[in-house]
Amino acid sequence: MYRFKTDLKHSDITPQASFLNRRDLIVGAAGLAVAGSIGGSVKAGTKMMGIKSIYSSDEKQTSSENAMSYNNFYEFGTGKSDPMDYADKLTTDPWSVEIGGLVNNPGHYSIEDILKDVTLEERIYRLRCVEAWSMVVPWIGFQLSDLIAKADPTGSAKYVAFETLYRPEEMRGQKSRSIPWPYVEGLRMDEAMNPLTILATGMYDEALPNQCGAPLRLVVPWKYGFKSIKSIVKITLTEKEPPTTWNKISAREYGFYANVNPEVDHPRWSQSSHRPIGGGLFAKRETTLKFNGYGDDVARMYAGMDLQKFF
DSSP, X not given: OOOBOOOOOGGGSOOHHHHHSTTSOOOOSTTOOOOSOOSTTOOTTOBOOOEEOTTOBOSXXXXXXXXXXXXXXXXXXXXXXXXXXXXXXXXXXXXXXEEEESBSSOEEEEHHHHHHHSOSOOEEEEEEEESSEEEEEEEEEEEHHHHHHHHOBOTTOOEEEEEEOOOTXXXXXXXXXXXXXXXXXXEEHHHHHSTTOEEEEEETTEEOOGGGTTTOEEEOTTBBGGGSOOSEEEEEEESSOOOOHHHHHOTTTOOSSOBOOTTSOBTTBOOSEEEETTSOTTSOOEEOOGXXXXXXXXXXXXXXXXXXXXX
16 A cells, blocks of 8 residues: 555766755755755755655655644653644754764764765655554655764664753753653664665755754654654664663553554554544544555564564
8 A cells, every 4th residue: 555656767866966065956856846955054944855765655645734733742742732832942053963882983973964975865755654643744864774874883783772852941841750851762773774764854845843853853654653753862873772762661552663563452542543644533544554554665674573572
């Protein structure tokens, strides 16, 4: 149901000279024209450039109004509208990401450093994301594997840990003790290197708004939404499985893997179906597909694993 188009030709890829001049006008593929500056402040409202990824779904796109106003970002509050109401307080310029652990090139990488030469182009990924509700978002970003390669991991690195900004004076939800701050997440190395795992810097042709994880967030579309950590400031490669926030809070309810699996119910609700965002409480429920429909691209990573135990 959620297979991807594979009509991207080599000629569609942005020439390297044009990419490195990030303020040139770039026209994207598939009828999506996006232009302007990626580096620098990456402020919300800035037009972004990109070309269509081969990993783009043909599904109906969720409206930007719904995707940007209905969010889980507990750093700003537990209400779905809290992030949009309060995230304007967050300062995202300047911004850097500390990359360390089992890598040969550790250091603090600014957004400009990350985007300058991590990849030859940023791509538009129209991906389905699911929790108790689902949405299809045109993310603009690049493969996480490109940044990991830039850091040059050692052979003993088996996991990738992520950490969100901790700044309670700007992120009001962090004044609450409901969650052990800062928010942390993790992936196994093969998951992190999968081409479907992206770092998003924009959505709907524009830079990420604060409430959606500006200026850099993870998107892992075959996993439940809480794995897609927002406003990342630290990435650490490790040999051992890293702690993750929701697993620390309730390991019985939230496993490390968090793969979308309709055969494994959450202890408090069924995960066999979900509602599309924007349809309200009475919207027709849709059947949840294993790995969120991306099984052809990710299921091989879990061959032989008991996905009831490693949920």
